[in-house]
Amino acid sequence: MASQTLETQAAEAAAGGSFIKNNLREYGLLLSLVAIMVFFQVQTNGTLFQPLNLTNLILQNSYIVVMALGMLLVIVSGHIDLSVGSVSGFIGACAAVLMVNKGMHFVPATLICLALGALIGAAQGYWVAFYKIPSFIVTLAGMLVFKGLALAVLEGSSVGPFPAEFQLLSTGFIPDPLHGEALRITSFVAGLLMALVLLVSKVRGRAERVQHGMDNEPALLFMAKNLVFAAMIAAFSYLLASYKGLPNVLIVMLLLMLVYDFVTSRTTLGRRIYALGGNEKAARLSGIKTDRLSFYTFVNMGVLSALAGLIFAARLNTATPKAGLGFELDVIAACFIGGASASGGVGKVLGAVIGAFIMGVMNNGMSIMGIGIDYQQVIKGLVLLAAVCVDVYNKKK
């Protein structure tokens, strides 16, 4: 009997081991984010996790994360979008002209800006999807066009400040009707609730899958992973709550994350995008309208670029001609660090988000450490290369 239990235990351990090996990529990504955070926490003598810095970290990276969500779909479908930085800058400029120069209310102005983003995405997607012009070229052209248009709209100068209500998009925090003294109780409770909801939904999902015999993730690993995750969310919301609470933009980001994660992993639409990127010919022969699908991924990218442009403009409280410069590089890097494949068909929303935060934490940590912008770029470049090398190496094995 005893030996039998031992054997089953050994078998379970072996199964767990092989499971980790097979899913190394997903665990590895999360572990590297944690490792990088701990590294900088130590190197910056604890500055990284100070509530003020943590809040800044989120505000600084929110627009990258938002665009990474759209970019992931574009990359999974087998394309690339180089124009997102310029588009977000251009939309920020349009917002400034509408709200500051023309005095338009922020609600219609925001809606117009998002619609404009959709239109820009459609204009680029049209050539890519229906005329089969390589997305690299179309969006390279778009990058130049919208960079130029941003300059033209702003007439070369900065325009600001924005109406106070609009600024709240980036600089506001969720209200605290419970009036916590040292701790914004509403924010903390919201964070705890989030952690709980996540945990419950994960456990439920797993139960359902186990019932059908679909899940082979060892129970111990599953519980450990999700408990750590929930604990992290609770801890972060505590830290944030001890400063000004949860930023509005974090809520926007989280909602978008959940929606995109759901769409990509659970819906037919998401499934079809992966099929398109994985094998376009097979997808087409399975009755999927591949052209239209590519087109819509670009429309979606346009809308998210516009949203990111608005967030960025609200954060700076001015629209400058230089806004959005180089964003596309961070966004694309986030997706590739997050495990997306340059040849399409592979990549996860959460991967791209973690990738964005790896880049963000490195930016932030290195700045605190006083590393110059010159070597920061060198290091970021090498990290990107290393991450993709690990991917390729794993695949070859």
Add this chain to the structure above:
Amino acid sequence: MSEPILEMRGIKKSFHGVRALSNVNLTVQAGEIHAIVGENGAGKSTLMKVLSGVYPHGEFEGQIRFQGADCQFKGIADSEHKGIIIIHQELALVPLLSISENIFLGNEQATRGIIDWTASFVKTQALLKKVGLKESPNALITNLGVGKQQLIEIAKALSKEVKLLILDEPTASLNETDSDALLELLLDLKGHGITCILISHKLNEISKVADSITVLRDGATVASLDCRAQKVSEDLVIRHMVGREMADRYPKRTPNIGEKVFEVRNWTVHHEVHPERVVIKNVDLHVKRGEIVGIAGLMGAGRTELAMSIFGRTYGRNISGEVLLHGKKVDTGTVEKAIANRIAYVTEDRKGYGLVLEETIAWNTTLANLGAVSKRSVIDEGREFKVAEDYRKKLNIRSPDVYAHTVNLSGGNQQKVVLSKWLFSDPEVLILDEPTRGIDVGAKFEIYSIIAQLAAEGRCVLMISSEMPELLGMCDRICVLNEGSFVAEFTAAEASQEKIMRSIVTSGVN
């Protein structure tokens, strides 16, 4: 007779345990035109790759003697150096370079890396004259027709002082005038002492120019015929090509054939890239309930083009004609509409067109009918799992579970996943394109059993295959497609490999 220019003895070559060549002997005399014939997959192309060094010495067994010396080629450069030059069916010219640039590609007329354009031009002119072309050496390849491109390939071979010229299906994509010109040129080259190996399906061409014929079947030499000694009849060649025993390799089935369900009328399709070429010419076709209809034909006959043009117009341009189901005209203009009309097409290229290899069995199984496993476009993973597991058991797909990635499955199991995908779309008409290509014998029988079962369920099966025994073993009726038209139709009782082969090789003559 003097010593032969080329002797290949006991050539054996296998790929991952599958024998492609089991024992080939080939003797070619100097200054002759030697034809090699055999069915698709008999090993002709593999043999030529062995000869030209594509498979280097050591990757195969056997001996090659060329001009009295043993040869151990390490690559194509070695064999070309000896004067053995192969012209593949797919021409290897760079379309946007000029004739002279192509002819001297890799062999530039240059000193210390600087090209002497005058010398290139003059030499090219002389070579073009030899092959009977009047084009300027500066003309771009892309502006020439296929026939002329073939002649450019020969000129390129001549520039390398060719001794043994190998042509793989040179006339497959040529019209009659161009074919004749090419054959004339071969006879002319023979007069200049160049030995030539000609691989062809067209027996009428072979009897026109060949001095001797080697017949390959299933990777072995089955006959060496000398046309100079006695007249070799096409019958004899055909018999050698196909003469194999039919064993019990097919499931027993008692066909239960009903009314006419699927019909194609006046179907005409133009080439996708060269719209002036007609690929399918005014074809009529029908399949009855529970019937398995085979489409025989050589590679390039237009079988896949016919199937794909019917299935959502996924091939071709300027498609005309009508598709009828139960006597009513239906629209199959897009894949979606074709699927909605319960037509399915199982591709010949399961890796390129059938599967998303990075994804799992379950994922691929539901891809063509996602609606059936989702509610308000949210996929019900439980239902998806059940569907996939069901097909995995029914079709006996060998894998640990339905979450195995299809890239790791064997060819036979991959094919079963593709079949699952289309069976899940519940088709009334199934078009199977080379359903057993690259699959081992055991898995073939399983696929045949599935096909028989589908017909027994009352579905219409249209089966395209290059393997004639498979068509004879499975089909109730066989239509022979050649150069875009049906040239013959046989019932199961009257069909034979000889008859099919004869209808193909004689259709080109008149």
